[in-house]
Amino acid sequence: MSDYPTLNFSEVNVGDALPEQEIDITSGLVVSGALATRDYEPVHHDKSVAQAAGLPDVFMNILTSQALMTRFATDWSGPEAVVKSLDIKLGAPNVPGMVMKVTGSVTAKDDASGVIDIAVMGENNIWGMHMAGTVQLALPQGV
Amino acid sequence: MTPEEIEALEAQIYAYVGKEVCTATPAKDAVNETMIRHWTEVMGDTNPAYTNPEWAASSKRGKTIAPPAMMYVWNQEGYAVASTGRPSDAQSDLVQLFNDHGYTGVLGTNVKQEYFAEASPGDQVVMEMVIDTISERKATARGTGYFYETLATFSNQNGVKLGTQRFRVLKFIPQEQPAAASSDSALEVPTRIPSPRGHDNKWWWEACDEGRIMIQRCTSCQTLRHPPRPMCGECQSIEWDAIESTLDGEVLSYTCLRHPSIPGYPKDPVCAVIKLDEGTHLVSNIVGCEYEDVSIGMRVKGKVEQVDEKTMLPQFYPGTGGARS
Ligand SMILES: [Zn+2]
Numbered sequence: 001m002s003d004y005p006t007l008n009f010s011e012v013n014v015g016d017a018l019p020e021q022e023i024d025i026t027s028g029l030v031v032s033g034a035l036a037t038r039d040y041e042p043v044h045h046d047k048s049v050a051q052a053a054g055l056p057d058v059f060m061n062i063l064t065s066q067a068l069m070t071r072f073a074t075d076w077s078g079p080e081a082v083v084k085s086l087d088i089k090l091g092a093p094n095v096p097g098m099v100m101k102v103t104g105s106v107t108a109k110d111d112a113s114g115v116i117d118i119a120v121m122g123e124n125n126i127w128g129m130h131m132a133g134t135v136q137l138a139l140p141q142g143v
Numbered sequence: 144m145t146p147e148e149i150e151a152l153e154a155q156i157y158a159y160v161g162k163e164v165c166t167a168t169p170a171k172d173a174v175n176e177t178m179i180r181h182w183t184e185v186m187g188d189t190n191p192a193y194t195n196p197e198w199a200a201s202s203k204r205g206k207t208i209a210p211p212a213m214m215y216v217w218n219q220e221g222y223a224v225a226s227t228g229r230p231s232d233a234q235s236d237l238v239q240l241f242n243d244h245g246y247t248g249v250l251g252t253n254v255k256q257e258y259f260a261e262a263s264p265g266d267q268v269v270m271e272m273v274i275d276t277i278s279e280r281k282a283t284a285r286g287t288g289y290f291y292e293t294l295a296t297f298s299n300q301n302g303v304k305l306g307t308q309r310f311r312v313l314k315f316i317p318q319e320q321p322a323a324a325s326s327d328s329a330l331e332v333p334t335r336i337p338s339p340r341g342h343d344n345k346w347w348w349e350a351c352d353e354g355r356i357m358i359q360r361c362t363s364c365q366t367l368r369h370p371p372r373p374m375c376g377e378c379q380s381i382e383w384d385a386i387e388s389t390l391d392g393e394v395l396s397y398t399c400l401r402h403p404s405i406p407g408y409p410k411d412p413v414c415a416v417i418k419l420d421e422g423t424h425l426v427s428n429i430v431g432c433e434y435e436d437v438s439i440g441m442r443v444k445g446k447v448e449q450v451d452e453k454t455m456l457p458q459f460y461p462g463t464g465g466a467r468s
Contacts, residue, residue, distance in 0.1 A: 003191075003198070004191050004198060023187075029185065032185040033185050033186070036178075036181045036182045036184075036185040036186070036216075037182065037213070037215075037216045037219065038216055038219035038220075038221055039219060039224075040219075040220070040221060040222050040223075040224040040225035040226075041224055041225070042225055045225070046225075056330065062251055062254055063212070063215065063216060064185075064186070066212040066254065066256070067182065067186040067188065067210065067212045067213075068186060069212075070188075070210065070211060070212040071186055071187065071188040071190070074188075074190050075188075075189075075190075079190050079191050079192040079198070079202065080192075080202060080203055082258075082261070083211040083212075083258055084257070084258055085255065085256060085257045085258060086211070086212060086254075086255070086256045086258075087253075087254075087255040087256075088253065088254050088255070089252065089253050090250075090251050090252055090253065090254070091403070095330065097330040098330065121402060121403075123403070123404060124406075125332060125406060126330050126331075126332060126333060126406055127406060128403055128404060128405060128406045129402070129403040129404075132402075132403070140203075
């Protein structure tokens with residue numbers, strides 16, 4: 001168990017910043033992310049279709065953004081945290097060649113349920129905000 | 144569209160509120176370790192709750208779980224979407240109705256998943272979906288349109304509710320047609336917006352490019368003015384010359400532009416109106432100290448600096464001579 005520690009609710013404070021993550025947006029990540037989420041919409045794997053839609057290249061599907069936002073939270077919290085909700089506002093597309101920086105901090109704690117709110121922002125270096133939202137995690141309480 | 148046409152369309156689209164997009168349908172595959180592993184590899188997610196059965200056995204859950212963000216994955220249509228297209232349903236009919244009336248733009252704007260229970264390998268995810276809401280007609284930055292929201296509900300084989308997903312989509316009349324096939328040129332990292340240079344202010348920016356901040360002066364009555372303009376507000380003379388500012392001044396007003404950050408610009412820039420000692424005001428940035436350390440009346444000293452590959456701008460530092468080079 002000690003190989004994979006999980007934060008205790010009592011260790012976490014409103015205002016705590018999570019470790020930043022920088023994610024290289026590659027064609028491999030965009031296409032593989034679409035297929036790993038069984039999303040076969042052509043705009044996520046066929047460049048010509050994406051270009052006809054006015055984008056320079058294939059772009060990341062929402063299910064991959066959801067995955068990356070959850071991972072950002074649970075990489076920090078540890079595996080015994082239970083994800084309660086994921087609420088995302090979608091912004092500019094993530095296109096190969098971009099770098100997305102993911103940042104976040106704890107914005108609320110509910111003592112009764114042990115649930116914390118983490119505000120997360122994913123911004124790419126070309127077009128800015130890709131995703132902004134809140135992940136709620138239930139953390140272990142007590143010892 | 145005329146008001147009558149809008150009314151006729153709205154009568155049709157609002158009839159879709161509450162319509163079922165799909166009736167309770169079990170996913171083609173039960174939750175399984177293989178699809179979970181493919182997902183975790185791509186997402187770079189090493190959470191042992193998903194892929195480490197030995198650890199999971201000793202965890203509170205006692206077994207591995209599917210990543211919660213995979214909730215919608217299990218019921219995805221699959222390769223048919225790329226090969227033969229999506230089958231028709233209430234949502235595609237609604238989208239077609241929008242498209243037929245010029246609302247061809249589409250933009251997913253929000254997605255919210257709530258999780259009530261975790262799923263583990265062997266569980267069968269059952270999804271049902273309805274069109275839950277359609278907004279009134281709205282003017283948005285993208286164009287005029289309607290937001291519609293689907294509500295998907297997920298359960299397992301025992302009828303235990305796993306979670307819900309609300310997906311909000313804007314269907315809109317595009318303000319301009321998207322560019323045809325974009326070029327293959329590499330993505331350019333943005334720089335700051337270039338200064339607009341016209342007949343009356345080009346000279347000011349050209350001096351700035353050379354490291355000097357100028358203040359226009361009426362040669363008839365000697366009144367200084369900024370920003371540059373053709374006529375003196377005091378005596379209406381159009382004769383002018385300019386003096387160079389020492390860039391000593393004080394903060395008249397300031398704010399911090401918080402997120403979303405703008406590509407090409409620093410994060411959380413402090414923007415201020417500086418009262419130069421010559422008397423005119425200049426909108427600029429305060430750098431070299433935290434926003435919390437800025438105050439009205441604070442003395443500042445400016446320096447013209449290269450702020451990105453293409454741009455020279457005055458930047459103000461706290462103090463009277465502390466400009467860093
Ligand atoms: Zn004058």
